[in-house]
Amino acid sequence: xxxxxxxxALRRGTLAVLAVMIAWPLLVLAExxxxxLFDAGNLAVxxxxxxxxxxxxxDPAFLAxxxxxxxxxxxxxxxxxxxxxxxxxxxxxxxxRTLSVSRIGPARFSLAGPVVxxxxxxxxxxxxxxPEVVWALVIVRALGLGPAAGVLALAITYGGMLGxxxxxxxxxxxxxxARALLEAGSSRRMAFAYGLLPGAAPELVSYxxxxxxxxxxxxxxxxxxxxxxxxxxxxQSMKMLNGGEASMILATFLLLVLLADAFSAALRRVLA
Amino acid sequence: xxLRLSGVGVVHPGGRRALSAVDLAVAAGERVALIGPSGAGxxxxxxxxxxxxxxxxxxxxxxxAEPWQLGTGALRRLRARIGAVHQAPPLPPxxxxxxxxxxxxxxxxxxxxxxxxxxHPADTxxxxxxxxxxxxADRLFDRCDRLSGGQLQRVAVARVLYQRPDLLLADEPVxxxxxxxxxxxxxxxxxxxxxxxxxxxxxxxxxxxALKWFPRVVGVRAGQVMFDRPAAExxxxxxxxxxxxxxxxxxxxxxxxxxxxxxxxx
Numbered sequence: 001x002x003x004x005x006x007x008x009a010l011r012r013g014t015l016a017v018l019a020v021m022i023a024w025p026l027l028v029l030a031e032x033x034x035x036x037l038f039d040a041g042n043l044a045v046x047x048x049x050x051x052x053x054x055x056x057x058x059d060p061a062f063l064a065x066x067x068x069x070x071x072x073x074x075x076x077x078x079x080x081x082x083x084x085x086x087x088x089x090x091x092x093x094x095x096x097r098t099l100s101v102s103r104i105g106p107a108r109f110s111l112a113g114p115v116v117x118x119x120x121x122x123x124x125x126x127x128x129x130x131p132e133v134v135w136a137l138v139i140v141r142a143l144g145l146g147p148a149a150g151v152l153a154l155a156i157t158y159g160g161m162l163g164x165x166x167x168x169x170x171x172x173x174x175x176x177x178a179r180a181l182l183e184a185g186s187s188r189r190m191a192f193a194y195g196l197l198p199g200a201a202p203e204l205v206s207y208x209x210x211x212x213x214x215x216x217x218x219x220x221x222x223x224x225x226x227x228x229x230x231x232x233x234x235x236q237s238m239k240m241l242n243g244g245e246a247s248m249i250l251a252t253f254l255l256l257v258l259l260a261d262a263f264s265a266a267l268r269r270v271l272a
Numbered sequence: 273x274x275l276r277l278s279g280v281g282v283v284h285p286g287g288r289r290a291l292s293a294v295d296l297a298v299a300a301g302e303r304v305a306l307i308g309p310s311g312a313g314x315x316x317x318x319x320x321x322x323x324x325x326x327x328x329x330x331x332x333x334x335x336x337a338e339p340w341q342l343g344t345g346a347l348r349r350l351r352a353r354i355g356a357v358h359q360a361p362p363l364p365p366x367x368x369x370x371x372x373x374x375x376x377x378x379x380x381x382x383x384x385x386x387x388x389x390x391x392h393p394a395d396t397x398x399x400x401x402x403x404x405x406x407x408x409a410d411r412l413f414d415r416c417d418r419l420s421g422g423q424l425q426r427v428a429v430a431r432v433l434y435q436r437p438d439l440l441l442a443d444e445p446v447x448x449x450x451x452x453x454x455x456x457x458x459x460x461x462x463x464x465x466x467x468x469x470x471x472x473x474x475x476x477x478x479x480x481x482a483l484k485w486f487p488r489v490v491g492v493r494a495g496q497v498m499f500d501r502p503a504a505e506x507x508x509x510x511x512x513x514x515x516x517x518x519x520x521x522x523x524x525x526x527x528x529x530x531x532x533x534x535x536x537x538x
Binding site: 271 | 322323324344348349350351352353354355356358360362363364365366367371375376378379380381383386387390435437
């Protein structure tokens with residue numbers, strides 16, 4: 001025993017033990033046995049499947065189709081993210097506790113703030129709790145096959161995700177400047193624009209671009225349920241067991257993700 | 273009266289008492305220095321005076337209104353007439369100096385003007401004039417994170433000068449600055465008070481600055497006003513009693529080298 005025992009040692013140790021106690025049954029339940037991947041038989045099956053992917057298809061007719069589908073996917077992801085952004089911004093603004101005027105003082109006790117914040121949190125939760133594929137399945141029924149359903153499905157789910165994360169980013173940056181502005185009589189909106197946004201902007205932008213990247217991938221999944229784009233093309237190629245086309249589509253994904261990454265890095269450099 | 277506190281007491285949520293039975297009245301144009309050992313309650317007193325902390329006991333009268341009886345909009349308009357300088361300048365590092373200074377008048381500007389000012393400064397001349405008084409006019413379009421600590425505090429003071437409040441509050445505005453900058457900042461706050469008739473209440477660690485620039489000095493100890501008298505009547509014995517047991521200031525008063533590490537950490 002040292003003369004100055006660390007008061008945090010017990011808490012940290014307990015947390016570590018708890019984490020293991022929770023994680024272990026979960027791994028058992030999820031049949032987590034990665035070593036099965038490397039059985040000789042399983043390796044051969046997967047190898048055979050992947051071998052069918054080579055060489056990538058370079059058929060001009062297919063490439064034209066691929067180009068069209070890529071543009072469609074990008075359009076779907078971009079429109080969906082833009083709509084999601086429009087949903088998320090007002091909700092995040094309402095939810096961020098850093099902008100609570102009644103916390104200064106505090107002013108007369110009022111239930112309005114907590115109730116409105118709780119309601120906004122609830123809405124965001126419902127929007128993002130239902131996976132975008134499910135929204136897409138529902139909306140395809142109403143709007144018919146095509147990218148429009150994908151855009152709406154993305155907007156709904158991603159609106160919920162963006163709203164929650166925006167609010168958390170706004171609560172994590174230094175609240176001092178915004179609070180000082182509120183104390184000098186500025187409104188919530190202006191305390192947000194002048195006090196919180198400068199500190200939060202890079203985080204907000206980089207998360208939004210990352211979500212756009214996720215939207216590109218998600219729009220592919222939605223393509224499988226008939227929402228157009230690269231996913232629909234992939235679905236067709238896989239059904240026709242055309243591995244060369246499938247690998248070309250995968251290569252396109254890779255390129256898109258690389259582009260998104262470069263775009264995000266460039267934006268962060270501009271804003272830093 | 274610009275500010276009248278009667279029987280003000282503050283108990284923090286943890287149960288710690290910060291102020292008890294404080295009476296303080298400050299008239300328009302008056303300049304008052306708050307001095308006292310660290311932890312005496314000076315910051316709490318200033319927050320109560322700035323309507324940013326609601327006292328648990330007693331009455332606050334600010335610029336002819338009782339802030340805690342006002343509705344949201346009226347309280348906001350009242351707060352727009354109070355300018356505060358904080359110990360650590362609350363400026364976003366990524367913001368430009370001009371924007372940080374113009375933010376002083378957000379309480380007075382319309383939403384449209386404030387939003388447009390984010391794109392293109394709405395009153396560059398005004399910001400330039402305020403910064404010029406602090407010798408920082410050449411840094412108008414620099415970003416705040418390019419400035420040193422002392423320069424940042426000068427920007428924060430330029431912001432309150434630009435705000436033109438009716439009550440100026442300063443909480444340890446110069447505690448981590450060099451003597452020349454300290455002198456400059458205090459003199460500019462005093463000049464603003466003289467020119468505009470705004471009352472100025474500042475807490476200061478440097479007793480010499482308090483005695484030099486402020487006609488009235490209030491000693492705060494253990495959450496209570498220990499004395500409240502003209503600067504000329506503040507005697508060494510009084511100061512000794514005020515800072516009794518305070519390691520940092522005790523050393524200063526006794527003419528020994530100051531133990532500045534404690535003051536820097538605060």
